[in-house]
Amino acid sequence: MNSYSFEELSIGRTESFDVTVTEDMMADFLKITKDVNPLHNDEDFAKEKGFASRVVYGHLTASFFSTLAGVYIPGEKCLIHEVAYKFTKPVYIGDELTVSGEIAERDERVRQLKIKVRIKRSSDNATVIRGTMTVGVLE
Amino acid sequence: MNSYSFEELSIGRTESFDVTVTEDMMADFLKITKDVNPLHNDEDFAKEKGFASRVVYGHLTASFFSTLAGVYIPGEKCLIHEVAYKFTKPVYIGDELTVSGEIAERDERVRQLKIKVRIKRSSDNATVIRGTMTVGVLE
Numbered sequence: 001m002n003s004y005s006f007e008e009l010s011i012g013r014t015e016s017f018d019v020t021v022t023e024d025m026m027a028d029f030l031k032i033t034k035d036v037n038p039l040h041n042d043e044d045f046a047k048e049k050g051f052a053s054r055v056v057y058g059h060l061t062a063s064f065f066s067t068l069a070g071v072y073i074p075g076e077k078c079l080i081h082e083v084a085y086k087f088t089k090p091v092y093i094g095d096e097l098t099v100s101g102e103i104a105e106r107d108e109r110v111r112q113l114k115i116k117v118r119i120k121r122s123s124d125n126a127t128v129i130r131g132t133m134t135v136g137v138l139e
Numbered sequence: 140m141n142s143y144s145f146e147e148l149s150i151g152r153t154e155s156f157d158v159t160v161t162e163d164m165m166a167d168f169l170k171i172t173k174d175v176n177p178l179h180n181d182e183d184f185a186k187e188k189g190f191a192s193r194v195v196y197g198h199l200t201a202s203f204f205s206t207l208a209g210v211y212i213p214g215e216k217c218l219i220h221e222v223a224y225k226f227t228k229p230v231y232i233g234d235e236l237t238v239s240g241e242i243a244e245r246d247e248r249v250r251q252l253k254i255k256v257r258i259k260r261s262s263d264n265a266t267v268i269r270g271t272m273t274v275g276v277l278e
Contacts, residue, residue, distance in 0.1 A: 001175060001176070024170075025171045028167040028168075028170055028171050029167075029171060029202070029205075031163075031167055032164045032167050032168060032199065032202060033202050033203060033205050033206045034206055034210070035202075035205045035206040035209045035210060036140060036209075036210060037140070037209030037210060037214075037215065037217060038215060039209070039217070039218070040209070049277055057202075057205050057209075058205070058219045058222075059198070059201060059202045059204065059205035059219075059222075060171065060202075060205075062198060062201075062222075063168070063171060063172050063174075063196075063198045063199075063202065064172060065198065066168075066172050066174045066196050066197065066198035066199075067172045067173055067174040070174045070175075070176030070178070070179070070196075071173070071174060071175060071176060075176075076176065076177060078176060078178070079178070080197045080198075080226055081225070081226060082223075082224065082225045082226065083197075083198075083201075083222075083223070083224050084221075084222070084223040084224075085221065085222050085223075086220070086221045087219055087220060087221065138188055
């Protein structure tokens, strides 16, 4: 786990990691949320609606931004204030993803960073989510 | 599960449900994300930083909006396009939450809704997250 101080976190700093979405993640996310929506749980329904197979929960994919902020940038001293995400492509089970963030703004008065975030799929290099996180850096 | 058609989803329609955050949810979220940040995993660290105990992952609490959209409003025909959330208060394990959404805008051309969302804690009636979700309604 990184543990950057606010002083080390300059504009342009980037961090990333890779993760593969699994059946187990889908089952655990369903267990937490009880989101039984068929787009995520019923292969036939998803295909009927024009998707290749059941679609990974957008909020599951977005949860990797929790890891990005809490482990990588800023890491240990992180407190998430605000997020905004756009889901640009469906994600499927088995997809290999690269989760990345780059510091875009830095507000010294309140020790707050705006991080541009993005998740790309390895197989077709498509961006599946993009957005911003606003995070505080604890003392 | 609700299965509202776009025609039924008029401005002002609201839906809500209650959920209590558990230790198991925290463990499952850690399993999915590998977010080992100590604010969520180390009681002493969280207290040292001024919190009452370890803090529930913001993205875990936000995941209940997946359920709100996918099960309640619009329910079955939901496809989430975009979200924006502000984390306004720390959430703790055991907190009883009310997750709610109200349709604020409706775009017929693209069958898209903007839903104002909010999560309130029962014990002190505090809003812990607020924001918006933009969702499509499948045919």
